[in-house]
Amino acid sequence: MNCRDFQQLLQPYSDGELDLVRQLEMEEHLAGCLDCEEQERNLRSMRTGLAAAMPYYPAPDSLRAKLQLAPPPSPTVTRRRWRPSGQQLSIAAGIMLVVGAAATIGMLVPRSGTGADDRFAERVVAGHVRSLQAEHLMDVPSSDRHTVKPWFRGKIDFSPQVPDLAQQGYPLTGGRLDYLTDRPVAALVYHRRLHAINVFTWPAADKTATPARASDRQGFHLRHWQRFGMTYWTVSDLNDQELDEFVRLFQEQTAE
Numbered sequence: 576m577n578c579r580d581f582q583q584l585l586q587p588y589s590d591g592e593l594d595l596v597r598q599l600e601m602e603e604h605l606a607g608c609l610d611c612e613e614q615e616r617n618l619r620s621m622r623t624g625l626a627a628a629m630p631y632y633p634a635p636d637s638l639r640a641k642l643q644l645a646p647p648p649s650p651t652v653t654r655r656r657w658r659p660s661g662q663q664l665s666i667a668a669g670i671m672l673v674v675g676a677a678a679t680i681g682m683l684v685p686r687s688g689t690g691a692d693d694r695f696a697e698r699v700v701a702g703h704v705r706s707l708q709a710e711h712l713m714d715v716p717s718s719d720r721h722t723v724k725p726w727f728r729g730k731i732d733f734s735p736q737v738p739d740l741a742q743q744g745y746p747l748t749g750g751r752l753d754y755l756t757d758r759p760v761a762a763l764v765y766h767r768r769l770h771a772i773n774v775f776t777w778p779a780a781d782k783t784a785t786p787a788r789a790s791d792r793q794g795f796h797l798r799h800w801q802r803f804g805m806t807y808w809t810v811s812d813l814n815d816q817e818l819d820e821f822v823r824l825f826q827e828q829t830a831e
């Protein structure tokens with residue numbers, strides 16, 4: 576199943592209508608896919624927002640009598656919230672899409688060119704946080720680049736450069752696959768004392784080399800550069816000076 580398949584199942588998923596196997600597949604996918612996870616979150620917040628905004632009126636006794644219903648339950652005990660149907664949700668989703676698109680266009684116009692980087696920066700930080708929180712920092716825990724580099728073979732369609740920076744105080748601690756886009760990317764993990772440094776790399780769409788550019792996001796420091804046809808994003812809570820040194824050393828040891 577690809578993202579489109581999953582997204583078509585988001586509605587029944589949030590209605591609790593999927594069978595257990597599908598539901599687990601969905602949860603697994605959502606844990607690793609920012610795009611689908613974001614859509615799921617939007618759907619959920621829209622549902623809660625709509626449900627909370629809709630007034631609730633208990634049916635009057637006369638109507639209940641006509642319909643031969645039991646008297647209304649105590650509102651504090653079993654008050655049933657109105658839940659929007661799939662059709663109502665898709666109309667609301669359409670409205671939100673239009674509003675969202677307008678907002679996005681408005682946001683991107685004055686800063687064109689940085690939009691894609693911004694999006695990636697967000698994913699890079701999310702990937703970093705996810706790797707720390709889920710205690711899933713490494714698929715291949717090893718300080719040996721001759722173990723880490725071949726581990727990626729057959730799992731991704733490129734071979735990442737894995738410099739050895741242990742001598743300089745930035746030991747390699749492992750690697751894993753991560754999903755920042757619709758394709759798996761290589762995540763290399765280095766450490767400086769107790770600080771984890773994630774380096775995400777994949778073949779660049781645009782082969783021009785760019786120097787490392789610094790940015791901050793959610794308290795993390797990021798560096799982004801391109802070199803020899805590869806894109807690199809590194810992220811850490813390490814201080815700026817040491818992160819710059821790390822990037823310089825890393826670049827020195829990545830050859831064509």
Ligand SMILES: [Zn+2]
Pocket residue numbers: 577578579581604608609610611612
């Ligand atoms: Zn997805």
